[in-house]
Amino acid sequence: MAGPLLEVARLKRSFGGFQALGGVSFQVEAGEISAVIGPNGAGKTTLFNVITGHLAPDSGRVGFAGRDITGQPPHAICRLGLARSFQRTNIFPRLSVFENVQIAILSHERRAYGLWTGAQGLGRDRTMEILEDVGLALRAADPSGSLSYGDQKQLELGIALALEPTLLLLDEPTAGMSPQETRTSVALVARIARERKLTVLFTEHDMDVVFSVAQRIRVLHQGRLIAEGAPEEIRGLAEVKRVYFGEGAIRTRRAP
Amino acid sequence: MVLARRTAVATAATALLAVPLGLPKFYLLLATEILIMGLFAMAFNLLLGYGGMVSFGHAAFYGVGAYTCGLLLKKADVPFAVSFLAAPVVAAAVALVFGLLCIRLTRIYFSMLTLAFSQIVWAIAFKWYSLTGGDNGLIGIPVPSALADPRALYLFTVAIVVLVGGLLWRLVNAPFGRTLLAVRENAERAEFVGIHVRRVQLAAFVISGGVSGLAGALFSLFSRGAFPDYAYWTKSAEVLLMTLLGGPYVFLGPALGAAILIALNSIVTSFTEYWPVVLGAVLLMLIYVFPGGVTRFFLVGPTAPARAPGEPR
Numbered sequence: 001m002a003g004p005l006l007e008v009a010r011l012k013r014s015f016g017g018f019q020a021l022g023g024v025s026f027q028v029e030a031g032e033i034s035a036v037i038g039p040n041g042a043g044k045t046t047l048f049n050v051i052t053g054h055l056a057p058d059s060g061r062v063g064f065a066g067r068d069i070t071g072q073p074p075h076a077i078c079r080l081g082l083a084r085s086f087q088r089t090n091i092f093p094r095l096s097v098f099e100n101v102q103i104a105i106l107s108h109e110r111r112a113y114g115l116w117t118g119a120q121g122l123g124r125d126r127t128m129e130i131l132e133d134v135g136l137a138l139r140a141a142d143p144s145g146s147l148s149y150g151d152q153k154q155l156e157l158g159i160a161l162a163l164e165p166t167l168l169l170l171d172e173p174t175a176g177m178s179p180q181e182t183r184t185s186v187a188l189v190a191r192i193a194r195e196r197k198l199t200v201l202f203t204e205h206d207m208d209v210v211f212s213v214a215q216r217i218r219v220l221h222q223g224r225l226i227a228e229g230a231p232e233e234i235r236g237l238a239e240v241k242r243v244y245f246g247e248g249a250i251r252t253r254r255a256p
Numbered sequence: 257m258v259l260a261r262r263t264a265v266a267t268a269a270t271a272l273l274a275v276p277l278g279l280p281k282f283y284l285l286l287a288t289e290i291l292i293m294g295l296f297a298m299a300f301n302l303l304l305g306y307g308g309m310v311s312f313g314h315a316a317f318y319g320v321g322a323y324t325c326g327l328l329l330k331k332a333d334v335p336f337a338v339s340f341l342a343a344p345v346v347a348a349a350v351a352l353v354f355g356l357l358c359i360r361l362t363r364i365y366f367s368m369l370t371l372a373f374s375q376i377v378w379a380i381a382f383k384w385y386s387l388t389g390g391d392n393g394l395i396g397i398p399v400p401s402a403l404a405d406p407r408a409l410y411l412f413t414v415a416i417v418v419l420v421g422g423l424l425w426r427l428v429n430a431p432f433g434r435t436l437l438a439v440r441e442n443a444e445r446a447e448f449v450g451i452h453v454r455r456v457q458l459a460a461f462v463i464s465g466g467v468s469g470l471a472g473a474l475f476s477l478f479s480r481g482a483f484p485d486y487a488y489w490t491k492s493a494e495v496l497l498m499t500l501l502g503g504p505y506v507f508l509g510p511a512l513g514a515a516i517l518i519a520l521n522s523i524v525t526s527f528t529e530y531w532p533v534v535l536g537a538v539l540l541m542l543i544y545v546f547p548g549g550v551t552r553f554f555l556v557g558p559t560a561p562a563r564a565p566g567e568p569r
Contacts, residue, residue, distance in 0.1 A: 078450035092441035103438045104449040114431035
């Protein structure tokens with residue numbers, strides 16, 4: 001495909017007097033795994049909400065796969081192949097783990113509105129495949145609300161993957177996870193992204209994750225993009241150090 | 257295995273439904289009324305239990321169904337089959353109009369708007385004397401001779417309720433039913449898996465309204481009349497109570513709730529005029545003894561009193 005997969009141009013969005021996004025522009029190339037970092041309140045979640053259609057921008061434009069998707073409703077944007085996960089777990093708590101993923105699969109296969117054929121076995125293989133991937137196959141029959149926080153995050157990822165997106169937006173995918181869960185989760189996303197040539201854009205506070213996974217990093221500060229580049233470039237930038245990490249240097253704990 | 261179970265269920269149901277035919281007329285009429293209200297409650301529960309939408313105005317569709325069937329038969333001399341089938345169609349059309357406006361709102365605002373619309377329907381039925389007969393109601397609906405006998409009408413009701421109940425059962429177990437549950441559980445997430453949430457809610461609203469209208473048409477045949485009460489808010493409250501009493505999270509729960517409430521009403525009113533006192537006691541029982549409904553009580557066992565009635569698991 002010619003051109004970038006995702007193109008964000010001069011996005012602005014205010015809440016009351018607070019400008020959450022002050023004219024953000026960037027492009028995401030197909031196949032790239034990249035991160036948006038920035039302190040709390042920098043506008044990362046607002047950015048995701050605007051891209052996925054949850055919020056309309058005050059001005060600016062979002063282009064996806066060559067189309068203008070600005071202001072389209074979330075379900076329409078999702079249909080085009082843009083899936084997301086949420087910062088706070090966002091699942092169907094009283095449905096089983098299986099049903100959570102099955103809904104996404106039926107929706108993706110355009111079978112979610114069927115009125116006649118029983119739903120019970122529909123998409124079973126594909127659903128179990130996804131659950132296998134995210135390590136929840138054994139919990140398939142349990143109510144998803146009974147899962148631990150980390151497992152709910154994994155399920156959320158499973159729901160997003162079931163949509164077979166071309167672009168996956170992950171809002172702090174490892175927030176609240178144990179170090180062990182974080183490693184598994186990161187490895188999983190990296191593997192699936194590689195296998196399916198998936199483009200991933202994520203926000204994250206865990207710098208180990210950011211610097212080990214992202215091929216490209218964007219730094220958001222007070223609603224503006226202040227830096228963009230490869231991890232090694234970003235690590236060296238004084239401006240980034242100052243706004244994001246205080247006066248100290250960026251320290252990353254290297255995994256052994 | 258599945259087939260054997262289905263056969264068993266079908267046999268049991270048939271046997272159960274055949275019993276009233278051998279009973280005195282009083283019980284036959286009671287059973288007919290239970291079936292009709294059971295259908296109304298199941299239709300209502302498509303929204304409440306499956307869709308998570310609390311309609312306070314479902315009597316509107318029930319009333320529209322009853323008046324449509326009654327008016328076509330009495331004032332327009334339309335053949336029975338057409339009049340009867342027009343009822344759910346007109347009720348669904350009305351539900352489409354109301355639904356388009358109501359589903360834009362959520363929770364209590366949705367409920368209040370459905371209530372407002374149903375009161376408009378009631379007011380029309382109550383005031384438009386030349387058409388509806390106003391507060392006298394539309395009386396003397398000509399029921400075809402084949403259905404004049406209470407037994408015949410009972411069998412006709414059984415056939416319609418089993419058929420339409422079966423269709424509803426298919427519907428809630430089909431992908432649409434799953435999707436509706438997902439919307440109930442988390443509309444935001446549903447939107448982000450590509451589900452057009454409003455459209456799903458509207459579809460459920462229209463189907464529910466249509467089936468409610470069918471129940472209303474059945475009742476107009478049963479009572480040989482249509483009255484403004486059918487569209488009054490107390491009727492909406494009644495179907496809500498039946499549904500909660502039986503249990504909104506079991507398919508047949510609302511129908512069971514209808515059976516309990518109607519049977520209880522019939523027994524109690526033969527002894528005393530203080531039915532509202534008993535109704536109040538039933539409400540208290542519902543909240544403290546059967547949170548989640550009678551069916552839940554027997555399927556899952558006693559649970560702690562619900563903080564919010566109708567909140568399952």
